[in-house]
Amino acid sequence: xxxxDLRKRVHDIIFEADTPTGKFFDILLFAAIILSVIIVLLDSxxxxxxxxxxxxLAIEWGLTILFxxxxxxxxxxxxxxxxxxxxxxxxxxxxxxxPTYLSLFLVGTHxxxxxxxxxxxxxxxxxxxxxxxxxADTLVTAxxxxxxxxxxxxxxxxxxxxxxxxxxxxxxxxxxGFDNIPVSIYWAIVTIxxxxxxxxxPHTIAGQTLASLLMIVGYSIIAVPTGIITTEMVxxxxxxxxxxxxxxxxxxxxxxxDDAKYCKMCGEEL
Numbered sequence: 001x002x003x004x005d006l007r008k009r010v011h012d013i014i015f016e017a018d019t020p021t022g023k024f025f026d027i028l029l030f031a032a033i034i035l036s037v038i039i040v041l042l043d044s045x046x047x048x049x050x051x052x053x054x055x056x057l058a059i060e061w062g063l064t065i066l067f068x069x070x071x072x073x074x075x076x077x078x079x080x081x082x083x084x085x086x087x088x089x090x091x092x093x094x095x096x097x098x099p100t101y102l103s104l105f106l107v108g109t110h111x112x113x114x115x116x117x118x119x120x121x122x123x124x125x126x127x128x129x130x131x132x133x134x135x136a137d138t139l140v141t142a143x144x145x146x147x148x149x150x151x152x153x154x155x156x157x158x159x160x161x162x163x164x165x166x167x168x169x170x171x172x173x174x175x176x177g178f179d180n181i182p183v184s185i186y187w188a189i190v191t192i193x194x195x196x197x198x199x200x201x202p203h204t205i206a207g208q209t210l211a212s213l214l215m216i217v218g219y220s221i222i223a224v225p226t227g228i229i230t231t232e233m234v235x236x237x238x239x240x241x242x243x244x245x246x247x248x249x250x251x252x253x254x255x256x257x258d259d260a261k262y263c264k265m266c267g268e269e270l
Contacts, residue, residue, distance in 0.1 A: 007077050014073060015074070032066060033096075036116055037116055039056050040060070064097055064113075071093050071097060089119075095118075099113045146231075161192055162188075164214055165181060169184040171210065193218060251268065
């Protein structure tokens with residue numbers, strides 16, 4: 001019984017953002033994450049690495065051990081560890097610690113610990129900014145609901161750039177930098193997206209005219225995916241409910257309605 005109570009208390013500290021101890025733990029965790037990212041950035045500066053490289057390494061290993069212990073405790077305190085391990089945050093937590101250990105075998109991989117900055121996404125829960133979490137969920141859902149329309153849109157764009165690129169190859173030719181059709185298609189993609197690197201440019205009147213038309217098409221197509229996604233976001237936002245920060249100890253689900261007393265995924269009491 002005591003062991004169960006201990007697991008529950010540790011779970012509340014690590015996973016919950018509504019309790020004072022849970023919030024304090026998360027704030028300390030965020031400070032450690034930010035420090036870790038700063039250390040990696042500074043260590044990449046040659047002069048600082050030469051002067052403080054030993055201390056940077058020592059701090060990085062100390063933080064890695066801290067994050068490793070925290071990761072193990074997260075697995076220990078949930079009733080279904082695999083749910084957490086393969087969840088979004090579980091994968092991020094694992095990726096946050098593995099680069100430092102890989103650096104023992106592969107030189108330079110410790111710089112990949114910058115992925116720890118993704119763990120700061122939990123700040124929305126700590127500061128109770130759940131409306132932003134809801135907004136992110138709305139955006140993800142909008143993309144998911146719009147994928148068929150966006151795929152069709154991309155197919156149309158690919159068809160346009162292939163045709164325009166091929167025509168531009170015939171008009172300009174290798175003597176004007178359009179060495180082959182793939183290169184010409186690359187130019188068409190750069191042009192229609194309004195990026196305009198300028199490494200390849202048409203020289204003939206016909207080529208410049210076609211390029212001008214493609215630029216106009218490029219400006220007009222920007223609004224298409226925006227409109228598709230915005231429509232889905234509006235529909236999703238109308239169905240949103242307020243969310244709280246409770247995390248289910250059994251299944252690790254954390255997107256409960258504000259008045260929820262039990263987990264809507266497994267029935268565990270919150």
